[in-house]
Amino acid sequence: MRKPVISVCVTTYNQRDYIDLCLRSILDQQVDAEMQLLVGDDASTDGTSEVIAALVQEYGSRVQHLVRSPNLGAFENMCDLIGRAEGDFIARVDGDDYWLPGKLARQLAYLKCHAGCVAVFTNAVTVDEAGKILGHFNDLGDVQLDLAALVRRGNVLNNSSVLFRNGNQYAWLERSEQIDYQLHLELVRNGQLGHIAEPLAVYRVATRGSMVAASNARVRELYWQAIQSVPRDLVNDADYAHGLADFLRRVLFRSIATRSLALLRTWVARVYAVSPYGRVRMTTLVAANTLRMAGKMLVAYISFSGYEKNVLYRH
Structure with a gap:
């Protein structure tokens, strides 16, 4: 096979019910570019490996099936795939998500037209485990984000939708366990992140094995580490404080959902300890962020019907 233009990296572990749809949605993309598909099968035991093997028989060398033994874990599995990627552009996908027609062609054209962007994301349709449509991933629209905007808005980008330029793998290869937001904050230091408003991917919410569902406290701690990893000389006090306010608003909503006042107290203390603003001004920022989000x-809820009213991450 000729050197690929696009490398697609897919991680999977015990996703027998989803992996066929995921991989076919990639292989069926109509794009005028050579594509390399790398599948990291993290020692699956539920029949996932057999599903992938059948696709290898069907598609031949278009699918590279890497069976891990022993289990690497989701992050190391993806890091290894990205380290193997040979394409000029690299995409990554979780094995329980999938793409919609036209995704890769739109993103490839976008990056070729926007030299200042190191990566481009798209919106996504959100579904449950059974595939029922729930809503949209975000409400960002067609935008380009710099570091300041990403700090202010928080984690609103769908990681299974990303296409980035080769040469930016360091975001995955230089760290241990981290969440998507950390990766996005690393990428944006090299250039802007584009976002296409049209949903061109499908994201499964809180599936079994999801880190967000299974380890919410750990995800929150990693989110906090991501914010703190941004060098303070790269963002001004206002951007940093707005990012802290957005984080604390998320904690507030979580504490209300779980009826845990202790959770809120713990994080109020940690946020206020690093805030560049005093308590009154910081409290005002958190209240404004909370009211704005509740208003949206x-x-x-009033203006839309069906799944259009459900947005997983509002900015």
């Missing part, structure tokens, strides 16, 4: 949710 209320407007969506």
Whole structure:
């Protein structure tokens, strides 16, 4: 096979019910570019390996099936795949998500037209484990984000939708366990991140094995580490404080959902300890962020019907 233009990296572990759809949605992309598909099968035991093996028989060398033994874990599995990627552009996908027609062609054209962007994401349709449509991943629209904007808005980008330029793998290869937001904050230091408003991927919410569902406290701690990893000389006090306010608003919503006042107290203390603003000004920022988000949710609930009112991550 000729040197690929696009390398697609897929991680999977015990996702027998989803992996066929995921891989076919990639292989069926109509794009005028040579594609390399790398599948990291992390020692699956539920029949996932057999599903992938059948696709290898069907598609031949278009699918490279890497069976791990022993289990690497999701992050190391993806790091290894990205380290093997040979394409000029690299995409990554979780094995329980999938793409919609036209995704890769749109993103490849986008990056060729926007030299200042190191990566481009798309919106995504959110579904449950059974595939029922729930709503949209975000409400960002067609935008380009710099570091300041990403710090202010928080984690709103769908990681299974990304296409980035080769040469930016360091975001995955230089760290241990981290969440998507950390990777995005690393990428944006090299250039802007584009976002296409149209949903061109499908994201499964809180599936079994999901880190967000199974280890919410750990995800919150990693999210905090991501914010703190941004060098303070790269963002001004206002951007940093707004990022802290957005984080604390998320904690507030979580504490209400779980009825845990202790959770809120713990994080109020940690946020206020590093805030560049005093308690009154910081409290005002958190209140404004919370009211703005609650207002957007209320407007969506009143104005829209069906899944259009459900947005997983509002900015």
